[in-house]
Amino acid sequence: xxxxxxxxxxxxxxxxxxxxxxxxxxxxxxxxxxxxxxxxxxxxxxxxxxxxxxxxxxxxxxxxxxxxxxxxxxxxxxxxxxxxxxxxxxxxxxxxxxxxxxxxxxxxxxxxxxxxxxxxxxxxxxxxxxxxxxxxxxxxxxxxxxxxxxxxxxxxxxxxxxxxxxxxxxxxxxxxxxxxxxxxxxxxxxxxxxxxxxxxxxxxxxxxxxxxxxxxxxxxxxxxxxxxxxxxxxxxxxxxxxxxxxxxxxxxxxxxxxxxxxxxxxxxxxxxxxxxxxxxxxxxxxxxxxxxxxxxxxxxxxxxxxxxxxxxxxxxxxxxxxxxxxxxxxxxxxxxxxxxxxxxxxxxxxxxxxxxxxxxxxxxxxxxxxxxxxxxxx
Amino acid sequence: xxxxxxxxxxxxxxxxxxxxxxxxxxxxxxxxxxxxxxxxxxxxxxxxxxxxxxxxxxxxxxxxxxxxxxxxxxxxxxxxxxxxxxxxxxxxxxxxxxxxxxxxxxxxxxxxxxxxxxxxxxxxxxxxxxxxxxxxxxxxxxxxxxxxxxxxxxxxxxxxxxxxxxxxxxxxxxxxxxxxxxxxxxxxxxxxxxxxxxxxxxxxxxxxxxxxxxxxxxxxxxxxxxxxxxxxxxxxxxxxxxxxxxxxxx
Numbered sequence: 269x270x271x272x273x274x275x276x277x278x279x280x281x282x283x284x285x286x287x288x289x290x291x292x293x294x295x296x297x298x299x300x301x302x303x304x305x306x307x308x309x310x311x312x313x314x315x316x317x318x319x320x321x322x323x324x325x326x327x328x329x330x331x332x333x334x335x336x337x338x339x340x341x342x343x344x345x346x347x348x349x350x351x352x353x354x355x356x357x358x359x360x361x362x363x364x365x366x367x368x369x370x371x372x373x374x375x376x377x378x379x380x381x382x383x384x385x386x387x388x389x390x391x392x393x394x395x396x397x398x399x400x401x402x403x404x405x406x407x408x409x410x411x412x413x414x415x416x417x418x419x420x421x422x423x424x425x426x427x428x429x430x431x432x433x434x435x436x437x438x439x440x441x442x443x444x445x446x447x448x449x450x451x452x453x454x455x456x457x458x459x460x461x462x463x464x465x466x467x468x469x470x471x472x473x474x475x476x477x478x479x480x481x482x483x484x485x486x487x488x489x490x491x492x493x494x495x496x497x498x499x500x501x502x503x504x505x506x507x508x509x510x511x512x513x514x515x516x517x518x519x520x521x522x523x524x525x526x527x528x529x530x531x532x533x534x535x536x537x538x539x540x541x542x543x544x545x546x547x548x549x550x551x552x553x554x555x556x557x558x559x560x561x562x563x564x565x566x567x568x569x570x571x572x573x574x575x576x577x578x579x580x581x582x583x584x585x586x587x588x589x590x591x592x593x594x595x596x597x598x599x600x601x602x603x604x605x606x607x608x609x610x611x612x613x614x615x616x617x618x619x620x621x622x623x624x625x626x627x628x629x630x631x632x633x634x635x636x637x638x639x640x641x642x643x644x645x646x
Numbered sequence: 647x648x649x650x651x652x653x654x655x656x657x658x659x660x661x662x663x664x665x666x667x668x669x670x671x672x673x674x675x676x677x678x679x680x681x682x683x684x685x686x687x688x689x690x691x692x693x694x695x696x697x698x699x700x701x702x703x704x705x706x707x708x709x710x711x712x713x714x715x716x717x718x719x720x721x722x723x724x725x726x727x728x729x730x731x732x733x734x735x736x737x738x739x740x741x742x743x744x745x746x747x748x749x750x751x752x753x754x755x756x757x758x759x760x761x762x763x764x765x766x767x768x769x770x771x772x773x774x775x776x777x778x779x780x781x782x783x784x785x786x787x788x789x790x791x792x793x794x795x796x797x798x799x800x801x802x803x804x805x806x807x808x809x810x811x812x813x814x815x816x817x818x819x820x821x822x823x824x825x826x827x828x829x830x831x832x833x834x835x836x837x838x839x840x841x842x843x844x845x846x847x848x849x850x851x852x853x854x855x856x857x858x859x860x861x862x863x864x865x866x867x868x869x870x871x872x873x874x875x876x877x878x879x880x881x882x883x884x885x886x887x888x889x890x891x892x893x894x895x896x
Contacts, residue, residue, distance in 0.1 A: 301755075333801045334753060334803055334806070336753075373782050373783075377756075387702070394763075395761050395783060396777045399776065400774065400776050571776075
C-alpha cells in the first residue's frame with residue numbers, strides 16, 4: 269500500500285464528497301484531522317454543504333468527540349443527498365508539502381515496531397523513553413541539521429523593540445526589507461553597545477539601594493540604551509554626508525570615515541543594527557530602523573507546537589540512529605562495542621542528513637561557478 | 647480444536663477399569679477434569695516464558711513458541727471496558743479477566759497501546775515536559791482491578807479502552823442422562839440420550855487444544871489414582887507426565 273492515502277481532490281482542493289450515504293454519520297479521511305469549533309479553544313477548520321447548501325455547525329451537524337473525523341448530522345441523510353466537506357484554506361495550505369515530513373509520532377511507532385522486541389538489540393523499552401529520546405533528537409537536529417527556520421515579518425515600532433517570538437531558540441538572520449522587497453541583512457551590535465541585564469540604582473557611594481524586601485532597586489531605563497537609541501548611525505557606519513567633506517575636521521568619530529585610516533569593514537554597513545535585550549526579552553533595533561519592515565528568521569526546537577513535531581524524511585534514518593544510540597548507551601550491561609557501533613552509525617547518518625538537507629544542487633553550484641572568471645575588486 | 651469430554655472420560659474409565667482398579671463417577675471426573683485443565687492452562691504461561699528465552703526456530707510446525715501460543719490463543723479476549731467513571735475504567739466482566747495483557751486507547755488514531763506504569767513512574771513521567779501523556783501516547787495505572795488512563799478525555803465512554811486479556815477456561819462437565827431400563831449413565835451428546843441431563847446445563851468440552859489430550863488424560867489418571875488409592879496409577883501417570891515434560895523442554 270502506498271503511503272499516500274488522500275485522493276487528489278482531498279489534497280489539492282481539500283474536499284471530500286459523500287454520495288449515497290444513509291444514516292446520520294460520515295467519517296472523513298483527510299490527512300488533516302477535522303477540528304470543531306469550541307468556544308475559547310478552537311475554530312473549525314472545515315465546512316459542510318448538503319446538496320449545495322452550506323450547513324451550520326452544531327445546528328445541522330457536529331463533530332464527534334469520541335470518534336476521530338466523524339461528522340454526525342442532526343437530520344438523517346438519505347441516499348440521494350450529496351455531502352461535501354471542505355477544509356478551509358489554512359488547513360489546505362498546511363497539508364501541502366506534508367509528504368516531505370514524517371510526524372514524530374510515526375517515528376516513535378516505527379521505532380517501536382522495527383527496533384524493539386524479542387530477539388532484537390533492544391528487547392524491551394518503555395515507549396515514553398523512546399518519545400523522550402525522539403524529542404530530544406528532534407531538538408538537537410533542529411539546531412543545526414533540519415530546515416526548521418521560522419520567520420516573522422515585523423514593523424519596528426517607535427520603541428525600537430519587538431518581543432522575542434514565543435518559540436524562539438536562536439536567531440538565524442535579521443533583515444530589513446527595502447522598498448524593492450530586497451532583504452538587507454541587519455547585523456548584531458556585537459561590541460558596539462550592550463543591553464545591561466540589571467540596572468541597580470546606586471547611592472552616592474556607588475552602593476546599590478535595596479527596597480523593603482531586601483532586593484536591589486532597579487532603574488526603569490538604561491542609560492546605555494538611551495544613548496544608543498539617540499546615536500547618529502552615520503557616526504558608526506562611516507556613511508558619508510555632504511556636510512562632512514572637511515577632511516581637516518579631526519573629530520574622533522570622523523576617523524571612521526576612512527579619511528585617515530580607512531573604514532572598519534565590520535561597521536561599514538548602512539542596514540542598521542540589532543541586539544537582544546535579555547532584560548526586556550526583546551529584539552532592539554537601532555534608531556534608523558524605526559517604522560521599517562524587518563524579517564526575523566530564527567530557529568525553534570521543533571517541539572513548540574504539535575504541528576511542528578515533524579521530521580524531514582531525509583533525516584528520518586538519522587533520528588532512528590539517534591534513538592538507538594541514546595537507548596543503548598544509557599542501558600545497563602550493553603557491551604561497549606555495541607554502543608560504539610551505534611555511536612558511529614548515528615554520526616554517519618546525521619552527516620548524511622546534513623548533506624541532504626543542505627540542499628546542494630549541481631545546477632545551482634554550476635550557476636554560482638559561472639562567476640569564476642569575474643574579477644574581484646578590493 | 648477442543649478436546650471432547652466424552653473421549654477423555656471413556657478413555658480414563660477404560661484405563662481405570664482395567665484389572666478392576668476402580669471407578670470414577672461423573673461428579674468426580676468433572677472436578678478432576680476442571681482441575682487438570684486449569685493446571686495445564688496455567689503451565690502454558692510458564693512454558694511460554696521459558697520458550698521465549700530458549701533458541702528458536704522458524705521452521706513450520708517445529709516452533710514451540712508458536713505452538714504454545716496456538717494453544718492458549720483461544721482464551722485471549724479483546725473487549726471494551728465494562729464501566730467508566732472519569733478516567734477510571736473497569737475491566738470487562740464477561741468473560742472476566744484472568745491475566746491482564748494490554749489495553750488500547752480507541753480515542754486516538756490507530757488505537758495506541760496504553761502504557762501501564764506504576765504510580766511512582768507516573769509521577770516521575772509527568773514531571774518531564776517531553777513525556778507528558780497525550781491521546782497518542784496514553785499511559786495508565788492498573789490498580790485494584792481498575793485502569794486509570796491519562797490523559798483524561800472529555801465525554802469518557804466504555805468504548806475508549808479495549809482490554810486484551812486471558813480469560814479462565816470454562817469448567818469441564820460430562821453431563822449424562824440415566825437410562826430408565828438399565829440405570830446406565832448415557833452421555834448427553836449421544837444421539838437419543840435420555841433426558842433430563844445431569845447437570846441440566848449439558849456437557850462442556852475441554853477448551854484446551856486437542857494436542858493436549860494425552861496430558862489431560864494422564865493428569866486425570868494421576869488424581870484418580872489418589873482417589874481410588876492406587877499408588878501404581880499415580881506412579882505411572884507421574885512418570886509419563888515427567889517424560890513428556892522433559893521431551894518438550896529439551
